[in-house]
Amino acid sequence: MRPKSQRRLLFPSPSVLSGAEREPQVNDFESLSKKALGEGAFGEVYKVRHKISKELYAIKVVSKQKVVSANLLPQLRREIRIMYSLSHPHIVKLYNHFEDDNNFYLVLELAEGGTLWQRLARFKSFDEASAAQYIRELILALEYLHSRDPPIIHRDIKPENLLLDKEGRDGRIKVADFGWSNFFNAERTRMTYCGTLDYLAPEMINQQGHTTSLDLWNLGVLLFELLTGSAPFQAPTQAAMFEKILKVRVAFPKNFPPLAKDLISRLLRAIPDERLSLIEVMNHPWMQTHQPIRPTMTQTVQREALPCQLEAGDETSDIASEDPIKPFQETEYRVLSKINNPREEEKKLEVVPSPQNKSPSPVKQAKQQAPSNLENELKQTRDENKKFQEQIDDKEAELSRVNTRIQELENIVAKLDAEYEDKRKMEKSLKDQLAEKSNRNAELAELQEDESKLYTEYEGLRAKCLEKETELNLLKTEIENMEKLSKEKTQQASDLERDVDRVKSDIDQTKMKYNKSKSEIQEQFAKISGEIDELQRSLGNKDRDSSVVSVEALLAFTQENLDILKNRARVENELLKQYQDANERLIQLDNKYSEMRLAYENYLNELKKHSVNREAEFGNIKPANINSQGELESIKDRLRECIGKQYSNKLLNEELVHLQSLVNQYEKSLGLAKKQSQDLDYLRQVNQKKSSSQQYYKK
Known part of the structure; x- marks a missing residue:
């Protein structure tokens, strides 16, 4: 035996509380797929078979560390409590749960058809009849959820959270993933900001509080996506997307069906009270025009109290010791290790005669029972004939629908053949043009190379x-x-x-x-x-007395000329x-x-x-x-x-x-x-x- 978890974070499963079996373990199951059926932010879903009962299930493995670190443990408890209390053909059933040191394990009803998102991604979009059928089955599930006391708001309706019980066109809707679900209290409006961005309603963005009408907004967004293959409020940024949602700017394609456009416009209203109710959606002309394409249940909902309720004050308490768990009914869970034997059920219904009464003889008993046996056989035969006749009528009607569908498909095939021939011719023309353009591109490449060289030079x-x-x-x-x-x-x-x-x-x-x-x-x-010279000559001719006078004159004359x-x-x-x-x-x-x-x-x-x-x-x-x-x-x-x-x-x-x-x-x-x-x-x-x-x- 494996060691028990050091600390239990969830309440024990109902089968363990009732003493019907020990707590399930991972070793009790064998995996049937190496790849997960689906992946989420906190866990993955795998297809498994129980080793004892040989029953097929889908196990959702949720990481404890991620849940605790994100402070989402009360939310997980709420999801488990809600799903245990639900029993509806169009809602995935939770059969059991257990935990170990690392993970939580939810044992769920297996939906063989995968998610609606996978089918939508394969076909790009649905015809109006298929979309109307999916919306009709989803409305039945929402009517059931909203009729609980208190009402349950799913809050995250989208193709990823809608499963199909079988593959192909006959797969029916199964609502799953109640991670964002909560109870609606008329005295306390919900203010939580959650859900997928493409499906957020205006009141969720403005945090003005929301009621069950939030699921109606999601219903309108889902119908648009089923018919077109894309969400109505796509934008490059979150701010631009929120602006479109708040102003309710829906870009309908030109060939969008008028009645479907009217229905979506009545569901996508910024004021919650102005949106159509679920009954009004079922009675809308678009829904009445597209009748069910497969047998669909009819239901009369009654307001029923949930056997498991989660009060606001109990969300932070220790679940193992303080959370009040009401007794579960046997229809709310399944004992995983129990083998369901039909013969044992028949034995319980057999009438055993009392030993005190004497039994009549066989001949007398045969004579007494012969007329009654013939009458019973005749009545049974008539009933069988009537049933067969009804089946024949249904088959004839179905054959008529199939023949009509075959004729439509033959017309579509002929049209597609003509389109294929045109497209083949167009493809040939395009190939020729492509070859010519390739040659031109090669020439242009050479010219560009030469131009590049010339430009470089x-x-x-x-x-x-x-x-x-x-x-x-x-x-x-x-x-x-x-x-x-x-x-x-x-x-x-x-x-x-x-x-x-x-x-x-x-x-x-x-x-x-x-x-x-x-x-x-x-x-x-x-x-x-x-x-x-003249003076010298005159001096030579004169005597001594006269020479004295002449010398004085000569001196004077000399003095005068000397100055000059x-x-x-x-x-x-x-x-x-x-x-x-x-x-x-x-x-x-x-x-x-x-x-x-x-x-x-x-x-x-x-x-x-x-x-x-x-x-x-x-x-x-x-x-x-x-x-x-x-x-x-x-x-x-x-x-x-x-x-x-x-x-x-x-x-x-x-x-x-x-x-x-x-x-x-x-x-x-x-x-x-x-x-x-x-x-x-x-x-x-x-x-x-x-x-x-x-x-x-x-x-």
Whole structure:
């Protein structure tokens, strides 16, 4: 025997409480499917067979850890209590339950047909008659649930929670999964937020409280999905879906049945009290138009109290010790280990004669029973004939329906054949178009590849052009700076030339003054010499007395002329000093001009080197010398050659622009060089004149 669970979380099963059997175990069953019949958030459902009774069941395995961690243990207890108390042909029956250390196990009625969602996914949508039949059977189950005292609200009606008792078209609805179910108390409106998003009602989203009319909203959503294959409020986001639900924006297809649209519109009302009741749904023209396609039960519901009720205050109590469990009836559960033998039931019904009464003889008993036996056989035969006749009528009606259905199917097959032929032709046409488009796509792919290569080359050339354009702009800026500097140098040379002219003018004036003074002095000297000679001759002819007087006169005359000579000498010294100053000024200006000339030549050499480098980068042009007239002519010849081909190639056009700029630059530089050479020649002549003047004055 397996060890018992450390702590029981659920109440014991009714069969254990009644003492009919020990608590069931997992080892009592054998699994008949490796894959689960269904999966949920907290467990899975498997098809099993009881090893002793050989009965087939569906066992729902629920993880204890998930239930406890999600605080859903009271909800699971409520589901088990509700399902034990329910007994209806269209509701899955809970036969028993047990638990171990890890899981809860619910032994359920097996529905061989799977879920309605699986069948809907297979057929995409249902015809109106099938959808009406499913809705009719679901309404019977909901009427039963809502007639309980207190009423039971399922709260999660959807195709995944609706099972089919058998496979095929004849499968009947079985409502399952009461995990979200609860009791309805008119004095305390339910406020819980639960259910599937596509099926949520407006009052559930707004948390305004809900009643049994919540199942009616789910019924309208289900009918839309059965007829179209999709939910009516689908949206990309939850917020958009809730907005559609609150505003009840249902996008009906254009070919949607009008009566079904009216029924759904009356069920999907934002105000719960405005929705149709279950009886009104059954009496709606759409339901009346589509009569049952298989035998359907009729029921008269009566308000019945649930044998198991769960009060709000008991949900958190210890189920094993404090939860009040009312006695279960035998019809509410099943003893799993009990073998149901039909012969034993027949033996219980046999009448055993009393030993005190004497039995009549066999012959007499046969004579007494012969008429009654014949009458019974005749009555039985008539009843059987009547039953057979009813069966024949049913079969004939069913045969008529089948023939009608066969005719409809034959028409549909013929229509489908025609559609298939059209689609085959269309498929052939589409294949031809596809082949043509494939060829075009291949050509386009090649063109795109070529275009990609060309675009890559274009981008590379464009990048190079931008780079060269940037360098050209920099070169232009440098040329402008050079031109500006050249203008400044030219201005300085002009200023220097003016200074040289002024010094030259000063020198000429000084020379003129010096020559004039020299001629005057020479004239004075000659005049004085003549006078002296004349005095000497006169002195030789006169006597001694008279010579004394003549000497005094000579001294006076000499003194007078000596002053004149001193003044002349002083003037000559002043002129000589001015000449020396002017000569020093000229030497300084010459040195300054030499320095400026040297700086200009250095700058010009740097400019030539920079221009050669730029020229080599742009057009691979050989270094040019601005003083070389032949090289300049070769550049001009190449320029003229480029002009003739400037429209043949973009690169030649760029080289043309570059060569034109280089020619302009070289011509400007050559003009400046010629002008500087002329200036140097002029200064050299001035310097030679200055040297000759200095030599003249030294003589």
